[in-house]
Amino acid sequence: MMTEKHLLGLEGYPAENIETIIDTAFGFREVLERPIKKVPSLQGKTIVNLFYENSTRTRISFELAQKRLSADTINFSASSSSVNKGESFKDTVQNIEAMKIDAIVMRHPHPGAPLHLTKFVDAVVINAGDGTHEHPTQAILDLMSLKEHFGKIKGLKVGIIGDISHSRVALSNIHGLINLGAKVTLCGPPTLIPKYIEKLGVNISYNVDEVMDWADAINVLRIQMERMGVGLFPSTREYRNLFGITHERLNKHNKKLVIMHPGPMNRGVEIDSNVADSEQAIILDQVLNGVASRMAILYLLLGGKQEEN
Amino acid sequence: MKITKLNKNTIFKNGTIYDPYNQKKFKGDLLVSNGKIKQIGKVDYPKDAKIINCEGLIVTHGFCDIHVHFREPGREDKETLVTGAKAALAGGFTRVCVMPNTDPPLDDPESIRFIVEKAAETPVHIHPIGAISKGQKGSEITEMGAMKDEGAIAFSDDGIPVQNAYVMRLALEYGKMIGVPIINHAEDIPLRNEGVMNESEVSTRLGLVGNPDMAEAIMIQRDLDIAETVSSKLHVPHVSTKKAVNLIEKMKAQYSYITAEVTPHHLYFNDSALTTYDTNLKVAPPIRSEKDRKSLISALKNGIIDCIVTDHAPHTIEEKEAPFELAPFGMIGLESCFGAVNKILVKNNGFKIEKLIDLLTINPRQIMGFDSNLFNIGCEAEITVIDPQEEWTFSKNDIYSRSINSPFLSEKLKGKVKFTIVKGMLAEV
Known part of the structure; x- marks a missing residue:
């Protein structure tokens, strides 16, 4: 079981949680080796990928992880100009949250932005990189x-x-x-x-x-x-x-x-x-482990159902 | 807070009167008639007098804050001279000096006159500090002579350090001629870099660019050297580091026209408080380490730092809700000042309350050349009445500033301002 609601950084993050994620990820690694690489674990869950900064591999990796788990995903790229206004950040995320979502995966150019986000939304927040802080x-x-x-x-x-x-x-x-x-x-x-x-x-x-x-x-x-x-x-x-x-x-x-x-x-x-x-x-x-471990993180933080097939 | 006109006769009864100018403390009454100090100690009781029971309270000089930002003209959405004055009253301040980093900046005689005229309509005494350089650009000094004639009390480019040492020399030389202190925000700009907090283990953990203590020390050493060389008055604003304290101590031993100030927030917090990325703690200079904080407290005790200022810097909630790196520097501080410094200095560090009052009254007044013998009979009543024992939690209801960017919200403070008297008005806080 995970003791933290969000994954904002590894400073002070319990070692047992990291080990649980890695163990679970090895399980998903097997799923990724199968001919049909999809499981229904997060069916009905909605995840927003909120990218305030360009990303290729992290974003694809997260998207793939979400699709492999059968979650519904929405991608949002903010142009860097709108990032420069704090108000728009708050408004953006509160608007997204108002649409009833379960998790936000966020990449942001400024350290501390994911922690900041948790003050505005109830959804699970996963840090996909915040400036020069953590990933x-x-x-x-x-x-x-x-x-x-x-x-x-x-x-x-x-x-x-x-x-x-x-x-x-x-x-x-x-x-x-x-x-x-x-x-x-x-x-x-x-x-x-x-x-x-x-x-x-x-x-x-x-x-x-x-x-x-x-x-x-x-x-x-x-x-x-x-x-x-x-x-x-x-x-x-x-x-x-x-x-x-x-x-x-x-x-x-x-x-x-x-x-x-x-x-x-x-x-x-x-x-x-x-x-x-x-x-x-x-x-x-x-x-490849990136996809598997992100599947494990999403699965564990979103309380996914046991694999049924 | 209730603000009313003073009765013709008002008696502050049975308080502990502390006169910092004469360093005298005694139990007694104080009679204010027609807005002026009439009698102290044993007083007459005119029939119509309003009597304010001051049992258990200290009746002393009105506090004076020589470093605030009231944002007028230009950012009246954050603060105006009127709202800032109300915040001052709530904090026990009867006299403040406003910094020139307005929009446009206070860099000519006309803008100084604008502040002086506007200030007349407010319930406290407000004095403008003029800009050192035109447009605060750090290249060409302003018409300091004419600005002083209009009411400028000192000169500073405020948050923008005068990076060019030659310009600083010119400003100090010119300031000497007109007899005003020069105040330079002490940070070497290239060394400060993009720093948004103290450079420390905490900044490294948070992934934030650090502003090293040497950025302050190097600028202060330069300014001290220039001031001594040209024999001019230098006032060092918001000292934040142990290194700076050591430099000031050394220079003060050999040259007497150096004064320095410190803020409540640098005395109260250390940089470990920033681990939540609280933008209300983003200030310039930054909140430093515990070692620095302790050295500031002992510098006040030893007279190396002369006074306490709030650096009251209002910002909108929208600006402060931005990610840490984007939020502006500054916090409000007038309303929480006494409760914060009384807790830190008197309760936690054994200062005498009289010493703390000196740091808020005669010391800042003398730096700026204001009259500091306020309990002279016939003087305008500038009085602050405090309860040094009251414990309270600072909340939004205590804020009269137009902005609420304070890290003291929800903090338990000790010591509360009860009454502020100035300009013939009585504020019941």
């Missing part, structure tokens, strides 16, 4: 992928490489991993690592080779050009030299380091193509 469903699918590969999370050594400051994926992953007993080292240029983050219980390194030596798995974050002010790092060439997960670098490490990436990738910048496509990369497993 809990991404972290859960990452955890699921690690568990699939290693059979456990506890004691795993995970490096998170790249732009930590502008990454909601990093923050949710840190909370989730620490919560489940993994060890985490962050690695990136100091200009992209927020001050005080070590208080979350992580280590910090500026040497990616050391981290690759140490880790069982690394999660390579996208360098988010569109989020950056100028000068946070000098050039993509410099970044690649210091932090890029290059083929040469990977070859120096003879163990089976597992490579993850939340996508979309800048091939040739933070990760080389042949690394991304190598056997050590579980990037496409992450994508």
Whole structure:
């Protein structure tokens, strides 16, 4: 049973809930391997996908998860201009809620927006990424992928490489991993690592080779050009030299380091193509697990019926 | 709150009278006749006198807040001089200084005259602070001389720091000539970056851009140096960090024309209160860490910080209901001020109530050059009567401002303003 109504972030989120979601998600993984990939679990439930920011994979993943569970879904994209008025946010969501819906999956450019949303609506709120704050469903699918590969999370050594400051994926992953007993080292240029983050219980390194030596798995974050002010790092060439997960670098490490990436990738910048496509990369497993874990989250939070077929 | 004209004779009976100017405290009566202080201590009892029982209450100088925003002209939907004045009365303030970040800003003699004329119609004394630079753009100083003649009491670009050190030097030099304090919002703009709260573990957890304490310290150090070099009066607004306190302490030891203020919210909250993304706690400078908060309290105790101001900054509910990053900076503070600072300083930190009253009366008046010997016989009655013991919960009903953006709502406060007397009027709060 889930102890929280919403899924807003993994900070302080009970470890048992995460484990329940992952266990349930492995069940749905099987459903996804069947010829007929649909179950009636959320028949009659209505879910709104409220995207205030562009998204390709998260949105498709959620939509697919909803369709596989037979929920009715509505998609709403807000143009960025209407986001700039707080009032319209409140009005929009209250109007949507007035139409009797069960859940809202929201992506929003501003941290805290999902918590804000819970003040205006009674529906279940699932955070699909709020600015530079959290992206809990991404972290859960990452955890699921690690568990699939290693059979456990506890004691795993995970490096998170790249732009930590502008990454909601990093923050949710840190909370989730620490919560489940993994060890985490962050690695990136100091200009992209927020001050005080070590208080979350992580280590910090500026040497990616050391981290690759140490880790069982690394999660390579996208360098988010569109989020950056100028000068946070000098050039993509410099970044690649210091932090890029290059083929040469990977070859120096003879163990089976597992490579993850939340996508979309800048091939040739933070990760080389042949690394991304190598056997050590579980990037496409992450994508499939994304659908399964989002099915599990929706199913558990919306009190879906047991599978009947 | 009931506001009525004072009777010809009004007696504040059996109160504890505290005169901060003469540092005297005694039990007694105070007679106000025709809006002026007539007798203190043992008083005559004219037949027609209205008698206000002040048993258990403190009768003292009217509070003075040298840093408020009344939004007129331009944003009368948030506050006007009249609604702001009512909020002041409710908070025990008889005299306030309004900041120039209106629309248009108060950057010429005409706009100063507009405020002075409008202020005459309100129930408290309102003094405009003029802008340092034309259009608050930080490049060219305003006609400070003519503005002072119209009633400008000090100069500040308010929330916009004077980033150019040379312009700051010119403003301080010019300010010296006309004998007014210069007030600079102390944040180095590039270092502050897009910060919306204190840079700390909390900002990292919330995914919000942090405003580091060094942004304040670096600007204050610069301003202190310039003020000392050109021998001018600098008043440092809303000090928020321990680093800034240390710098001010050091400079005050060698140069005397430095004063500083602090707000109730920086004394009351620390940044862990922001974990709910409460936009009412979004202020500039930001609510800082517990370490900073404690250092502000001891700075008040040691006289490093001279006075308390509210930085009363009304905003509409629509603006404040926006996501945290988009909401404007500022909170209202006049109505909740005394209950908040009395709780923090007197109840929780052992300040004497007289010391707190000094921080709200003579100290701010002396910074701005106002008469602070208010209990002189024949002076206009500017009186505040407080109950230092009353515990109460701050609610919307206590707000007279046109806006309600206060994080003190639902907070249990201690100490309440009962009566405010100014301009021949009696406000029963």
